Amino acid sequence: MKKKEHNYSKNSPKVYIRTYGCQMNEYDSEIMAGLLNNSGYHLTDNLEEAKIIILNTCYVREKVKHRIYSRLGELRKLKGKKPDLILGLSGCLVQREPEEVLHRAPYLDFILGTSNFYQLPEVLEEISGNDNREKQVKKRCTRVVRAEENRTIPEGLPILRKSKFSAFVSIMRGCNNFCSYCNVPYVRGREVSRSSREILREIEELAQKGYKEVTLLGQNVNSYGKDLSGDQDFADLLIQVNRVKGIRRIRFTTSHPKDLSDKLIDQMARLDKVCEHFHLPVQSGSNKILSRMKRGYTRKHYQNLVDKLRQAIPEITLTTDIIVGFPGEEEEDFRNTLELVETVGFDGAFTFCYSPLRGTEAAQSEERIPAEISGERLRRLIELQQAILLKKNKSLVGRKFEVMVEGISKKNPDEVEGRTRGNKIIIFPGGKNLIGRFIWVEIVKAGCWALRGMVLSRDEKTSRHNPKSIYSDGEELS
Ligand code: SAH
Ligand code: SF4
Numbered sequence: 367m368k369k370k371e372h373n374y375s376k377n378s379p380k381v382y383i384r385t386y387g388c389q390m391n392e393y394d395s396e397i398m399a400g401l402l403n404n405s406g407y408h409l410t411d412n413l414e415e416a417k418i419i420i421l422n423t424c425y426v427r428e429k430v431k432h433r434i435y436s437r438l439g440e441l442r443k444l445k446g447k448k449p450d451l452i453l454g455l456s457g458c459l460v461q462r463e464p465e466e467v468l469h470r471a472p473y474l475d476f477i478l479g480t481s482n483f484y485q486l487p488e489v490l491e492e493i494s495g496n497d498n499r500e501k502q503v504k505k506r507c508t509r510v511v512r513a514e515e516n517r518t519i520p521e522g523l524p525i526l527r528k529s530k531f532s533a534f535v536s537i538m539r540g541c542n543n544f545c546s547y548c549n550v551p552y553v554r555g556r557e558v559s560r561s562s563r564e565i566l567r568e569i570e571e572l573a574q575k576g577y578k579e580v581t582l583l584g585q586n587v588n589s590y591g592k593d594l595s596g597d598q599d600f601a602d603l604l605i606q607v608n609r610v611k612g613i614r615r616i617r618f619t620t621s622h623p624k625d626l627s628d629k630l631i632d633q634m635a636r637l638d639k640v641c642e643h644f645h646l647p648v649q650s651g652s653n654k655i656l657s658r659m660k661r662g663y664t665r666k667h668y669q670n671l672v673d674k675l676r677q678a679i680p681e682i683t684l685t686t687d688i689i690v691g692f693p694g695e696e697e698e699d700f701r702n703t704l705e706l707v708e709t710v711g712f713d714g715a716f717t718f719c720y721s722p723l724r725g726t727e728a729a730q731s732e733e734r735i736p737a738e739i740s741g742e743r744l745r746r747l748i749e750l751q752q753a754i755l756l757k758k759n760k761s762l763v764g765r766k767f768e769v770m771v772e773g774i775s776k777k778n779p780d781e782v783e784g785r786t787r788g789n790k791i792i793i794f795p796g797g798k799n800l801i802g803r804f805i806w807v808e809i810v811k812a813g814c815w816a817l818r819g820m821v822l823s824r825d826e827k828t829s830r831h832n833p834k835s836i837y838s839d840g841e842e843l844s
Contacts, residue, residue, distance in 0.1 A: 370424070372406055373580060373606050374766070376454055378406050378407055378408040378468065379407055379408065379417040379418060380408045380409075380410040380412075380417055380419070381399075381402050381407045381408065381409055381410065381417070381418040381419075381570070382410050382411070382412070382413050382414060382416035382418070382419045382420060382421065382781055383395050383398060383399060383409070383420045383421075384419075384420070384421050384422070384437075385422045385460065386421065386422065386423050386424040386426025386433070386434060386457070387422075387423070387426060387430065387457070387458065388424065388426070388581055389534050389581065389619065389830070390536065390539075390554075390584075390585070391423075391424055391457055391458070392528075392534060392798040393420055393525075393535075393536050394422060394456075394457065394480070394483055395422045396525045396526055396534070397483070397484060397523050397524070397525050398420065398422065398456070398483060398484075398486050398763070399525075399526035400523065400524035400525040400526040401484060401486055401487050401523065401524060402486065402487060402509065402526075403524065404487075404524045405487040405490075407487075407490075409526065413444075416451075416452065416454040417451065417452065418451075418454070419441060419444075419451065419452070419454070420451075420453075420455070420456060420486075420622050420675060421434060421437065421438070421441075421454075421455050421456070422456045422457045422483070423455055423456065423458055423459035423460060424455040424457065424458050424459065425457075425458040425459040425461075425462050425549050425553055425623070425723075426458070426548075426550070427542040427718065427721035427723070428721045428722070428723065429721065430435050431459055433470050433652075434455075434459060435470060435471070436464070438453075438470075438471050438474075439457075439760060440792050441453055442471070442473055445473060447594050452475045452490070452493060453473065453474055453475055454475055454476040454486075454489075455467060455471070455474055455476075455477045455478075455479065455627065456477070456478040456479070456480075456482075456483045456486070456634065456771075457478075457479075457480060457483065457553075458479075458480060458553035458554070459553075460477045460478060460479050460513055461479035461480045461481070461513055461552075461553045461554075462549060462553045462725075463553055463659050464477055464479065464511060464513040465753060468509075468511065470537040470741060474509065475493055475509055475510070476489050476493060476509060476510040476512075476828065477511050477512070477513060478512050478513070479513030479515075479516035480523065480553060480554055480555070481513075481514050481515065481516060481519070481555065482503070482512035482513060482514055482517065484519060484520065484523055485512060489510045491834065492510050493509075493510060496534060498503075507571070507586070512731075513602055513771055515555060515557060516540075516555040517560075518558065519539065520642070521560070522562050526789075529772070530575075530576065530577070530579065530802060531577055531578045531770070531801075531802040532578065532579040532580075532581070532582050532770070532772065533572050533577050533578065533579070533581070534580075534581050534583050535565060535569060535572070535580050535581070535582055535583065536560065536583045536584065537559065537560055537565055537582045537583060537584050537600075537603065537618075538556045538557055538558060538559040538560060538584035538585075538586075538589075538590050538591055539554055539555065539558050539584070539585075540554045540555040540556045540558055540585065541554060541556075541557060541585035541586055541709075542556055542557045542586075542589070543586060543622065543660075543662075543669050544727075545649075545658065545661060545729075546658060546659055546660045546726060546727035546728040547659060547689065547692065547720060547721075547723070547726055547728040547729075548723075549725075549726060549728060550585055550736050551722050552725060552726075553653075553740045554585065557585075557586070557589060557592065557593055559584075559590050559591050559592070559593050559594050560603075560674055561594065562591075562598055562603055562606060564737070565603065566606055566607065566610065567608070569610050570610055571612060572613070572632060573610050573612030573613050574646050576610070576612075576638050577612075577613070577614070578613065578615060578619065578770065578804075579614065579615040579616075579770060579801070579814065580607065580613055580614070580615075580617070581617040581618065581619065582603075582604075582617070582618040582619075582710055583618075583619065584618075584620070585620060585621065586620065586621070586622040586625060587600050587619070588600055588621050588624070588625035588626055588627070588630065589620055591603070592604055592634040592752075598653060599627070599630075599701045600618075600630060601627065601629045601630045601632075601633040602752050602776070604618075604630075604633055604634070604637055605617065605633060605637065606642055607639075608638075608639045608640065614639060614691050614770075614804070615639060615641050615787065616637070616639045616641065617638045617641050617643065617772065617789070619645045620645055620647060621644065621645065621646050621647075622647075623646055623647075623648065623661070623663045623667065623668050623671055624661065624662035624663045624667075626646070626671055628674070631674055631675055631678050631679075634675075634678070634679060635678040635679045637653060638806050639648055639650075641787040641788065641789065642679050642681045642682045642683065642787050642788050643682065643683045643685070643713075643787065643788050644675055644682055644683075644685070645652075645684075645685045645686070645687075646672075646675075646684060646685075646686055647686050647687035647688075647716075648668050648686045648687070648688060648700065648706065648710075649661055649687060649688060649689050649701075649716065650666060650689065650692065650695070650703050651665050651699075651702040651703035651704070651705055651706030651707070651843055652665070652676070652695070652699035652700075652702040652703060653665055653702075654694070654699055655692050655694070655699050658688065658692065658693070658694060658728070658731075659689075659692060660727070661727070662691030665702065665706060667772070668706070669706070669709065669710070672684065672710050673704075681788065681789070683713040683714075683788035683789055683790065684710065684711075684713055684746065685712055685713055685714035685715065685716075685789070686710075686712050686714075686715050686718045687715070687717075687718070688703060688707070688715055688716070688717045688747065689718050689719075689720050690717065690718070690719055690720065690740055690743040690747055691716075691719050691720040691735040691736065691737075691739065691740025691743060692720045692728065692735070693720070693722075693728055693731035693732075693733040693734055694733040694735075695720075695743075695752075696819055697763070704746070704747065704750055707747065707751060707754070708750065711754055711758060712751065712754065713755065713758060713788070713789075713790070714753075714755065714789075715747075715751045717744055717747050717748055717751065717784040718744075719737070719741065719744050720735070738825075743786050751840045752814050755814050756813070757812065758814045759790070759812035759817055762790070762809045762812060762817060763809050763810065763811065763812055764808065764809065765808070765809050766806060766807070766808050766809075766822060767787075767788075767792065767806070767807060767809065767819070768786065768787065768804055768805070768808070769785065769786055769794070769804070769805050769807050769819065770783040770785055770802075770803075770804055771783070771794045771796065771800040771801050771802065771803050771804075771805060772784045772785065772801070773782035773801055774797075774798065774801075775793050778793075779781065780795060780796075780797070781793050781794060781795055781796065782794060782796040782797070782800050782801065783816070785803070790816075790817055791815065791816040791817065792809070792816065792817050792818070792819045793816050793817070793818055793819065794807050794818065794819035794820060794821055795820075795821070796821065805811065805821055806821070806822040807820060807821055807822060808820050808822055
């Protein structure tokens with residue numbers, strides 16, 4: 367499909383898309399936006415002026431499901447006032463329980479699962495007809511339901527990305543791991559890797575458009591290529607992406623500890639564009655719980671990986687995901703998690719109370735942990751992690767980093783914020799003209815969530831802290 371930019375007129379119907387959940391969902395929303403843009407619709411951030419509202423849903427925990435239904439309740443009222451409003455739901459919640467969605471929200475005009483989301487324009491056409499799209503959207507049929515399983519997503523779909531310099535690129539979809547608590551294999555299907563040719567084509571195109579950073583996405587990027595003919599793995603893919611001229615930073619998420627190879631660690635240490643940040647979800651520090659979660663590794667294995675990563679890439683920052691209150695988690699198991707968190711010293715942790723999800727193995731367990739205990743454990747874990755993070759961040763005061771500026775600071779219009787290669791957020795004085803640029807800063811103050819920096823002059827900047835700068839492709843650094 368050919369890409370066009372802004373293929374809409376003043377009167378094009380306006381579409382509002384709200385995304386819940388992970389980067390993979392963000393990426394799918396960007397594809398929906400690209401498809402709509404190509405079909406003559408106009409994307410808007412203003413709910414009030416929208417003629418079509420789409421919630422692209424997540425279903426990784428019950429809490430997010432409740433949030434989506436409560437949002438739908440509000441939108442139903444809006445629909446009451448605007449009978450021509452088209453309201454649709456796409457994504458993981460739809461894929462997991464289409465009947466329940468339709469039962470609870472019978473007023474929806476369409477639902478699209480994770481394998482059908484790219485059919486959005488034809489579905490809208492079916493609902494409204496496009497003969498008089500320029501003037502108004504008029505419904506002509508009641509509802510469209512598409513939630514097929516494991517359909518392959520076509521290549522070459524147009525993508526309307528939010529950022530002009532940093533892009534998500536999906537390298538695979540689905541997951542084969544079936545961790546006992548997780549919905550992902552049910553809502554995203556089995557692992558399907560994209561061909562490296564298609565991935566590289568997308569990244570080369572991004573580089574030509576001026577993109578500087580790519581984040582390679584997959585539920586378990588370490589198993590990239592296992593389903594493809596040939597013997598290309600994730601490390602080989604990184605080697606190829608590293609060669610794309612113009613791209614200066616490569617990130618990826620998420621990695622599974624059981625599939626993290628020495629080859630990948632070696633390549634990460636060697637490839638100059640691959641950033642020194644690793645998101646490696648551990649989930650628990652207790653071997654008993656890890657085994658019940660069906661994670662396929664022990665605490666010792668995880669710690670060995672951390673040691674290897676730090677040995678190969680001393681500057682590396684490590685982040686993780688942790689679940690507390692998993693069925694059968696005793697105080698001692700939880701203490702093992704705290705101990706692990708303390709020993710590793712993570713630079714960030716997404717922490718969750720276990721949420722039983724219907725249809726998953728763990729939800730059948732009778733050893734449920736009461737909510738007060740899980741909540742209390744979560745509080746203790748967050749407290750510990752914050753103390754560790756603050757100490758780590760304080761140790762960075764006085765250090766110099768290259769920051770890719772992402773935007774104006776949310777708190778202060780005279781400041782900008784961006785990230786280091788290690789994914790630390792840095793805020794420093796500056797304006798719009800810096801967005802998308804690489805600036806060297808010295809850290810002057812440290813907090814838990816962000817660090818404050820001071821811009822360095824040309825003479826003060828240094829590549830000393832980019833351990834792999836000797837591999838640089840020779841571009842000017844700021
Ligand atoms: N593929 C990634 C994670 C996908 S889901 C991986 O394997 O790491 C993102 C995170 O949500 C998980 O790492 C886990 O910490 C959390 N999560 C998933 N299911 C959950 C559940 N039922 N209850 C609480 N947290 C959950
Ligand atoms: Fe879920 Fe486990 Fe797959 Fe991650 S690896 S998506 S936690 S099943």
